[in-house]
Amino acid sequence: MMRAEGKATRSANRSSPWKSSYVAYGLLLGSLLVLLYLMVSTQFSYSQKALLDPAAIDSAGTIPAKHRRSHPGQATVDDASRGMEEFSRDEEEEEKAKAHTEPSTPRRQEKQDESEQQWAGRNSIEEQLGNEMKSDNWEAKSQDKNEEAAESKEFGGGTDDYNNVANAKPICDTSFGKYDICELAGDARAQGGPGATVTLVSPRAPPKEWQIKPYSRKYLDGLKAVTVRSVPNPGDAPQCTTQLNIPAMVIELGGLTGNYWHDFTDVLVPLFIGARRFNGEVQLLVVNLLPFWVDRYKRIFGQISRHDIVDFENDDGAVRCYPHVVVGYGSRKEFTIDPSLDETGGDYTMLDFTRFLRHAYSLPRDRPIKLGDVRPPGGRRRRPRMIILERTNSRKILNLPEVVAAAEAAGFKVTVAGRPKASYDEFTREMNSFDVMVGVHGAGLTNCVYLPTGAVFLQIVPYGRLEEIARTDFGDPARDMGLRYIEYSVAAEESSLMGVFGKEHPMIKDPAAIHLSGWGNVAEWYLGKQDVRINVERFRPSLLRALEHLQ
Template sequence: MRRGESKTTRGANRSSPSSWKSSYIGYGLVVGFVLMLLFLMVSSQFSNSTNVYFGRPATISKTDSVPSARHQEDHAGQEGGSREMEGHYREKEKVARTHTEQSTGQHQEKKVESEQQRAEKNPIEEQLGNERNSDKWEERHQPEKKDRIEFSEFGGGTDDFNNVANTKPICDTSFGKYDICVLDGDARAQGGAVPTLTLVSPRAPRREWKIKPYSRKYLDGLKAVTVKSVPNPDVVDAPQCTTRLNVPAMVIELGGLTGNYWHDFTDVLIPLFIGARRFGGEVQLLVVNLLPFWVDKYKRIFSQISRYEIVDLEKDHGVVRCYPHLVVGYGSRKEFTIDPSIDDTGVGYTMVNFTEFLRHSYSLPRDRPIKRTNHQRPRMMILERTNSRKFMNLPEVVAAAEAVGFEVTVAGRPRASYDEFVREVNSFDVMLGVHGAGLTNCVFLPTGAVLVQIVPYGRLENIAKTDFGDPARDMGLRYIEYGIAADESSLLEALGKDHPIIKDPIAVHMSDWGKVAEWYLGKQDVRVNIERFRPVLMQALEHLH
């Protein structure tokens, strides 16, 4: 060592051999990593090309490229029938697909392994020959489309083989007004004094319900049917089919309040439209407490609902009818209307659709009212009641309506056939009447026509709004309401201004509904104050501009 050499130089000279060794080690690690990566890639390709599942090459379908959460979401959409979630599911599917397509080969390898593990843990799928790889599986598990009939509403017939324990019951009895059961799959209807509807499915737990298939299940005098699910198709568990029809069926009950004109529509015809119109006529009706004369009155409507013979289920002895889909019960959440957000119509029908359906059923010519011109007077139908809530000054009301520009016709109980009367109603632009069942005829008015409801005295505005006001707007009609004052009511003359019926209607409502029905609905007539009423007539005319 030379005496002038610095300590730093000496240190560098001593460390150089060690640095070379570190470099050699680093190169070796890089080479080893590259070789390992090549080995993994070759192994992955070999595994993908030779992997066999029950004798068939393993493939990854478009459906399998989406994580298993998609599979669960599809079933949630089918069982719950929730259209609000459809867009959410599709958006999540889009994100999942994008993420999968951008994944590396390593992620694809892990995905194949997870598919193998899931298949090995699914003995039911093995028995069906890997149903998920079949052509039909992808079609069945597509997100629900608005114009597509989806049978499965509450469960029972769900195809979720992996989640049998969580299958929803086939009957939904949670709503206080009506029950609905959906038997999707092998459904069997056995007639008799107490009809029995059976779903045969190994996926549905053994259960039994007593169902009143009417839109107001709380009424007395209704008849119940037995609905049950069983796992086996043998004679012990299920009646054997004697006839089979490859269309859906629907079990409904008449009776109840059927026969009251407003209840005919509110309790039967509108719920029937909600439950059966989605099938486009390809549905058979099985009826408990069949009323032939009543069905004959509305035969035009029933012929559009179903192209098949109506079955009197109570007299269908010795016959077991089998269907791929069976609905038991019907109803609507609101009175005399359809709310597509809460009434499951299958395709989002509204009350406007119902009135269009009626016009088609009766071949009615007018779907719009006339627009007022100098050459044509709009037509007004005034409904005349014969019992309570009569007009005590009907001629004055007619004269006032004519004075503002209407051509007026007074209509009482129809003398012609029902079909002819319906056609007559459709010819009017305005309907006017005191609150009552006769206003139900507004369903045959053209969309955009005017309904004027005169509300009797006695704080009946909420009832009037529920029974006709909201439904009229839902039909696309222009709605006007006129409330009778105490001095326009026959009750004032009969009872005096200090009587509780006159003085405190709210207290009457709070104390006894029977008194409300007896006095305000049953014993009241009206004398319309023409000066006070004239602006209502003018408003009706203006709506037709």
């Protein structure tokens, strides 16, 4: 028994040192694992703090070594990991991607700016404008860019992005039924002669061709067409013989030119619309040039262009090259300008046109007389001046002396004028001297353009439901000129047609039916074969209204 107990005691004594060493090894290994865990955790928390805390980023724009994190998949146990002195390339790209959430330092801001410049080069104008909206001067920047984009689209089509050519505004707009208009900007070459052509050389414009009648009413017979082309290569266009650094306009003087009202409605007003923006620095290339007609309005043409007019049809052998050529002209409404419809390039109105005429002819009066303001030394009030336009063919005032007497009795100083006998320049000055103009509907009323702004325009409308025509041709334009417009409609009893047809004839009883029968009867009878005998008692309220407008 004693022997067995001693054996057991010896065995226990022998195994005790081994057990102690196992425990020590285990404790040591556990301590190392805990230390490793703490170091890894500390390193990870520091690197996260460096990404979020501005104080963790040093002045050079880098994260200090104690805050850096390693490349994914590489463990950091202790300071022996300092071989990672810089971020890896993948981490730098990741940091750039997060730049918009991180505070900017000079170095990082520089990299961010470089990245934005590269981005701007890759993205569309719309995205760039959206990014610039955050800046204080976005409105000015966007205005400049919008103007540049509008100019490039308006004058020849497209932007610098060749892929957007399909979305560009066409060189020629033929969508409007009254007239066509073409804008060629860049390398524009005009070759005269019987087969006149205007060619735009531009890689942005696909090859195309138009036949354009450069007149304000393209539907009229007898007009001559000009060929407008776009080509991508200079070799496909005629070679320049003359190079001018001014714009040009191609227009035609055929059609209804020669009728006084059509002179202004079809040519002079549309020419103002198309050319005024150039402020005289434009050359006119004219198809169907009428030298005597141009000479009549030479002062107007002299204000439109300071350069010689080119007879485009007879300009054989010359190829005139310009940075900008306009082919065609027109106005959307009759005898007036609508800035919302007519692209004037300067938001010009009919009021601007009449000021332009007064400047061209050096007319002295901008305003009519204002009653009560001016009294001569004797104390007697000066009478406003009235001109009554006398017609010698149709639509004559048969009792003109009675009308004159009624106007004088109302307080006007009256002058009756037929066709001007003086030069046209002198006639414009005479027209400008009047405060009131009276006349039966007809081309002579076109002289209202020379009246001072605020003067009175009294239109006598012949019988036959012609009020709409009268307002379209003169009433609306007169208001647009700043004139005080009055309309007097002739009654059936005042028309000479009553004696021709009698009151039961459709010509008198049913003018609407005459209009439905066709324009021929309207033009022949109501306009071509009618005179008027004004009932002065019925007319007197119109005269008094004219006086009221001058108070």
